[in-house]
Amino acid sequence: MKKIYKKVTAVLIVLTMMFSLAACTSGDSGSGGSSSGGSKKDNKKVGIAMPTKDLQRWSEDGAYMKEAMEKAGYTVDIQYANNDIGVQASQIENMITGGCGTLVIASIDGGALSEVLEKAKAADIAVIAYDRLIMNTDAVTYYATFDNEKIGIMQGQYIADKLDLENQAGPFNIELFTGPTDDNNVNFYFGGAMSVLQKYIDEGKLVIKSGTEVSLAACATPNWSTEEAQKRMENIITKSYTGGEKLDAVLSSNDSVANGITNALVAAGYTAEDFPIITGQDCEITSVRNMIKGLQAMSVFVDTRELANVTADMVEAIMKGEEPEINNTEDYDNGTGIIPTYLCEPQVADIDNYKEVLIDSGYYTEDRLK
Numbered sequence: 001m002k003k004i005y006k007k008v009t010a011v012l013i014v015l016t017m018m019f020s021l022a023a024c025t026s027g028d029s030g031s032g033g034s035s036s037g038g039s040k041k042d043n044k045k046v047g048i049a050m051p052t053k054d055l056q057r058w059s060e061d062g063a064y065m066k067e068a069m070e071k072a073g074y075t076v077d078i079q080y081a082n083n084d085i086g087v088q089a090s091q092i093e094n095m096i097t098g099g100c101g102t103l104v105i106a107s108i109d110g111g112a113l114s115e116v117l118e119k120a121k122a123a124d125i126a127v128i129a130y131d132r133l134i135m136n137t138d139a140v141t142y143y144a145t146f147d148n149e150k151i152g153i154m155q156g157q158y159i160a161d162k163l164d165l166e167n168q169a170g171p172f173n174i175e176l177f178t179g180p181t182d183d184n185n186v187n188f189y190f191g192g193a194m195s196v197l198q199k200y201i202d203e204g205k206l207v208i209k210s211g212t213e214v215s216l217a218a219c220a221t222p223n224w225s226t227e228e229a230q231k232r233m234e235n236i237i238t239k240s241y242t243g244g245e246k247l248d249a250v251l252s253s254n255d256s257v258a259n260g261i262t263n264a265l266v267a268a269g270y271t272a273e274d275f276p277i278i279t280g281q282d283c284e285i286t287s288v289r290n291m292i293k294g295l296q297a298m299s300v301f302v303d304t305r306e307l308a309n310v311t312a313d314m315v316e317a318i319m320k321g322e323e324p325e326i327n328n329t330e331d332y333d334n335g336t337g338i339i340p341t342y343l344c345e346p347q348v349a350d351i352d353n354y355k356e357v358l359i360d361s362g363y364y365t366e367d368r369l370k
């Protein structure tokens with residue numbers, strides 16, 4: 001009797017194990033990694049991985065997204081990785097094991113997430129690349145960003161217009177700065193800007209006095225670091241602009257880099273009266289204040305509220321098993337094929353329109369810019 005009881009218990013244990021294993025691995029359950037084993041629709045947990053809190057850009061993107069997703073009824077696990085690639089990978093891993101149904105990732109290094117995202121794919125978790133494309137992995141489902149090439153074109157065109165390069169012979173002195181080579185966006189920013197400026201360099205209307213080669217690698221700024229940009233600008237000033245040469249323009253792909261350039265120029269004695277045309281992107285508060293003071297000419301406004309909403313809508317559609325809205329299926333190949341993308345529109349902001357673009361739109365209050 002005892003023996004039979006033991007056998008029945010053993011069979012029951014095996015059956016229970018088989019059932020729970022099936023519930024965990026069932027492909028068509030669409031569990032999306034849900035620890036509850038429910039359908040994707042039922043998985044209301046989203047993981048958001050952001051690069052760093054240090055830049056206003058990312059802390060606000062994160063906050064807007066959290067708000068938009070919570071409003072739509074999702075639970076949000078949001079993590080910032082202090083620009084540390086290893087930390088970001090382990091945060092993502094925790095999101096996967098923690099039962100997130102969708103991951104939204106603004107990568108630190110777009111090429112460094114293949115391994116951890118294999119696990120997301122195996123668990124049927126949708127991955128949205130946020131702002132920066134994640135490279136060389138077919139785990140990425142969609143991409144939401146701004147029209148990055150247009151951003152570069154806007155920066156290059158601003159310099160061309162302000163120097164009136166179509167009509168003036170110059171020569172004007174320019175220096176070129178962009179972001180890190182491991183951010184895929186930089187190809188578009190630098191490429192877009194050079195699609196406007198290269199011809200004027202070739203014609204001799206623009207001169208790079210420092211002699212820096214016109215290549216992304218030579219003009220890169222590791223980690224978009226203000227300090228690195230400042231150091232490089234200081235060296236350029238010492239090397240090429242101490243004999244009374246005029247610096248007319250500096251191309252900068254974003255605001256954190258522009259701030260370093262501005263710091264170096266101010267320290268070298270440049271004032272608003274003789275300040276070169278410096279471009280930027282993000283309309284971060286420090287840069288808008290500099291714009292008001294005449295220490296940065298423009299910034300490209302990327303309305304992170306809009307990107308957050310677009311991304312929240314993508315998450316909702318994916319969770320419901322529907323196709324999210326996309327508007328680009330041509331430009332963003334991550335090495336495994338084209339990633340369907342939604343591009344938001346960037347906008348030029350400068351001293352002439354910043355009130356309308358940034359204050360009237362409710363992005364900033366006037367007080368925040370003081």
Ligand code: BGC
Nearest residue numbers: 055131132183185224254282
């Ligand atoms: C973003 C920029 C941002 C930069 C630095 C880029 O990937 O597209 O808007 O300024 O990262 O964080």
